[in-house]
Amino acid sequence: NLAPIYPFSRPHPLSLYLLTIMTLSTFLHLSSRFPSAWQRLPSPNTTKGSPATSPTTTPPTERGMWTVNSIGRLGNQMGEYATLYALAKMNGRQAYILPEMHRQLAPLFRITLPVVSSDVVRSVRWRNYGLHDWMSEEYRHIKGKYVRLTGYPCSWTFYHHLRQEILQEFSFHDHVKEEANQYLAGLRGQRRNVTYVGVHVRRGDYVRVMPQIWKGVVADKAYLEKAMGYFRDKYKEPVFVVTSNGMEWCRENINASQGDVYFSGDGKESSPGRDFALLAHCNHTIMTIGTFGIWVGYLVGGETVYLANYTLPDSPFLRLFKPEAAFLPEWIGINADLSPLRGGT
Template sequence: MHLPERCNFTQLFLVICLCFFSLVSFSTFWHLQRKNSYSWWWTISVKNTSGPPKHEHTTPSVSSIRNKDGGMWTVNSIGRLGNQMGEYATLYALAKLNGHQAYILPAMHRYLAPIFKLTLPMIPSELVGKIPWRNYGLHDWMSEEYRHIQGKYVRLSGYPCSYTFYHHIRHEILQEFAFHDYIKEDANRYLLQIRGQRKTVTYIGVHVRRGDYVHVMPNIWKGVVADKNYLDKAMNYFREKYHDAVFVVVSNGMAWCKENMDASRGDVYFAGDGQESSPGRDFALIAHCNHTIMTIGTFGIWAGYLVGGETIYLANYTLPDSPFLKVFKPSAAFLPEWIGIPADLSPLLPKS
């Protein structure tokens, strides 16, 4: 190696030492900053990679939210699809109402992101436990105090699923629950298939909730699930109103549906696979219909809310002294324009 005449080995040695010392100092400083995890997490930019294939959901820089002094609000992720949607929508509405940034937990992201084009960012799982949350419990309908929740780092809890939280921003909630394109295409493909050679079709989505509710409702909540008589009345309402009505049935008790629903006219299609492990497809099918028949449960409530057509629901399905009415307010669950058909409570009454 040929060195310039003005450079000697002593100068070269000093330059090498200086570079080495700078490198070690920078490495030590970076390590100490990373070790201080409580302050470090505010400064990183996190990219989520746990979303569904071809539908990447990217979390913006947490530091950018911190700089706006908006704090971070989230909500518990419990229950199945209808509950998760209710929790998401309530978080979205209450955080906005109180002027804070909403984030969802990883569990909620895993449940909803494969189905919907969500916009709320996700909190990385390794950071959830490092945030100084203030836990705030909610009941199942909007109250005035929820307009004035204090705290920058609030974690809402409960099973909220009431339009009273978010109906004032309905258009935004509908956008949050926009289906991914491949799900819409699958649902529309099925609906087109059952249309066949008909010139016009009015699709009625029917959700029949059974499963655990068959035992839970009478034994715990002093209530009933929908019976054959209710479904006949609801379906006949649409048959009389729309000459081209067809019924798209999804249920977690499909065998019962096939035995008890009148399909003799050729206008009933048992569309779902009856598996609770794949609720997204069932939900998409009835959410792409024109009108809704629901029985009980948040799954059916959300279907009616997203469809926006006429919705028939099972009304008064508990005894007046049911403990269920302490946690559930029918007037806050079913929109005023929806049509209620009273349930038959005779199975709950003492035998004479």
């Protein structure tokens, strides 16, 4: 009788053991030579041609971690953000913003700098580095991997060489643009060649602080008439869109009898974000004083008229603020009337 024939004979235990050892050895050898797929794939938070949006894409241990204080209102926050962006890049460091700055700027703008968590802020031993308002040569060589910039930087001299990048950082979300443009379109009326001029009148605490502390003045009725007259003479159908934190004063002191002046929000004070978006979607700018108006003019990119020489020559304000570093050279300055200060009124 023939024994039954089986397709495979039962392997010996020793053979299984040797086969396992050989397979494992081969796998380890190949792994050491070729990285696995997940090691070679780019981070899901990084796309080609776009900046990193997650701290994991740029480990702090390699490039350090720089941030900036988040103080002041919208214009100050924008100045702090742009200065951090420029100085960190200049010094080869990775910039992160504080959560409170993200809360102020992210609802309006498509900012890209990653946010550092509150826990990390508290745990890092920061080197505080104070800035004055304008760019200085020593800021190109700031030492330290974990630096927190402090101060109220508000000058184009920090970041103007990166103008297009800064404009991109402060590009508006679509719904913000749509709301602003819809409002402006409603002011066109029957005009065929309309030119929108945003007017920002800074009042509030400046009305008291400028004369009492800084030996300066805020914009008056005569300045606004001159500034608006410049655009009326140059453009056929200007439309002036007025925003302010003192709208009652504006309605009483800005002549709207020609039918080309509109007070935003039906003459009631609106939110800073809404006012800023509205002004930034105009063609040109009339500002008075303050970083809010400076940033409007910078983003609009058209002609900007500003209040010039609004302090006495011995003002302590001039030790903190350089007009030539705040206002772009091509902007148009109209000198303030300082007679109320000289006359003691």
